[in-house]
Amino acid sequence: MSANGARGEVLAMLAGAERRLCLTLGALAQMETAMGCDGLVSLAERMRSLSARDLTTVLTALLRGGGEDALANGLAQAAIDPREAAEAVAKTFAAAT
Numbered sequence: 001m002s003a004n005g006a007r008g009e010v011l012a013m014l015a016g017a018e019r020r021l022c023l024t025l026g027a028l029a030q031m032e033t034a035m036g037c038d039g040l041v042s043l044a045e046r047m048r049s050l051s052a053r054d055l056t057t058v059l060t061a062l063l064r065g066g067g068e069d070a071l072a073n074g075l076a077q078a079a080i081d082p083r084e085a086a087e088a089v090a091k092t093f094a095a096a097t
Helices: 025-034 040-047 052-065 069-073 082-095
Strands: 010-014 017-021
Touching: 010 082, 017 052, 017 082, 025 040, 025 052, 040 052, 052 069, 052 082
Parallel strands: none
Antiparallel strands: 010 017
């Protein structure tokens, strides 16, 4: 598997497999809606202290942005280590800057 760095894609190990994540406009919109945020400023504030539910929401959106719909759809059942999830989210946001 490879990632398109120009698009901001990253690869991360999740649930024992390499997965592609990407911060897209659609992913941001999904996060805003799911977390009840009114715009990017509100979302940025919320991202400073994520709950486990928020982390799952963000990870799901980033996986979908990377084309990993199968894992995103079954994320609640996947055995993903919370540290792996947090690292994958941080890595994806860093790649988008």
